[in-house]
Amino acid sequence: MIADGIVGRRLELDALRAWLAAARDGAGRLVLCAGEPGIGKTRLAQELAGIALAQGMAVAWGRCVEAEGAPAFWPWRQVLLSVGVDPDMATGRQAESPEDRFRLFDEITESLRTAAGARGLVVILDDIHWGDEPSLLVLRHLAHHMPDTALLVFATFRDVEPASALPRVLPDLLRAPAVERLDLRGFGLGEVRDQLPDAADARAVLDLTGGNPLFVREVARAIADGTWRPDRPPRSVVETVIARLDRISPECRRLVQAAAIVGRDFPISLVAATLGQAVADCLPLIDEAIAWGLIDRVGEAGNHRFVHALTREAVDASLTTAGRAALHRAVAQAMETQFAADLSEHLAGIARHWVALAPYGEADIARRWTIRAAGAAVERLAYEEAVRLYGVALALPAG
Secondary structure (H helix, E strand, O other), X not given: OOOOOOOOOHHHHHHHHHHHHHHHOOOOEEEEEEOOOOOOHHHHHHHHHHHXXXXXXXXXXXXXXXXXXXXXXXXXXXXXXXXXXOHHHHHOOOOOOHHHHHHHHHHHHHHXXXXXXXXXXXXXXXXXXXXXXXXXHHHHHHHOOOOOOOEEEEEEEOOOOOOOOHHHHHHHHHXXXXXXXXXXXXXXXXXXXXXXXXXXXXXXXXXXXXXXXHHHHHHHHHHHHOOOOOOOOOOOHHHHHHHHHOOOOHHHHHHHHHHHHHOOEEEHHHHHHHHOOOHHHHHHHHHHHHHOOOEEEOOOOOEXXXXXHHHHHHHHHOOOHHHHHHHHHHHHHHHHHHOOOOOOOOHHHHHHHHHHHHHHOOHHHHHHHHHHHHHHHHHOOOHHHHHHHHHHHHHOOOO
């Protein structure tokens, strides 16, 4: 393993250090980091964040979520909050004219420029292929104002995600000044060997995984915990994770499955409410899931995320249809109760869970929540997100 604590990314890290130095000198950049699921985009972003913090630069994260249901401008709201700006001052206004959208985008840009100051700011936008289109348009606006800022924006995305709004915006991003594209590739044999407890398996693991770092890591875990069968290797990381689910306690499995329905990022308080349990009773189960490499702690106390989107998808795949539907209902009802004092940021999330239940007789309630979420998107000037949500409402079956 190399000195930076990350395998096989020395050239990329050298480039990132150079771009950090340029940003500190007032020559900002947008770096678009592309690659397949599990290739290590988020891991590289974490390494970048550590380097920036060690150099005295501020770091702000904005994470896009794979499940439709986050409020409009969600990654930028996270970033603004991180740099001490009230996100409602920028993204919570009423629409009056087309100029309001430009002013909104410009205010976000100026807020980040101010936050960068003299010491510099790194903004990490994770998984922008899941971002709502208004958020991507903010990034496009910002991309044209990078060259004279002490700002480095690092945005990760899957290079093949046809259902995303990103393909419509990506060409404009790539044409903007001071934009770099970083494409990540899989590990070679030596790098695979460094990850395994038994180097003798390296060639077979490379052939199986194609050098995908996530798959290599999951196979390494399977070798360590005894679920690896060289004569019958799992066909995918999903099978590897499901095999691990069979080894954890039933209570932990139930908690992890509930969390998978909430989303890749989840507060433990919401998962506990979904299960009808006290948070204190869930904490040992969270520790168990962390020990098994399924989830990590992130940000503020009580917030967690699955170690990878594919891990969450694997846990979701372990549910029966009836179990999945029951959890969608429980999460929706828990959100309605927990966030009753201010539902504005949670409308789309609640709607997503009811939409999942629409085929099972809940189309009317799904339609009401979706239309309500669309109206909130209009109020935030997120017109593209509103159009998407109205489209979802129209596509729901008649009640």
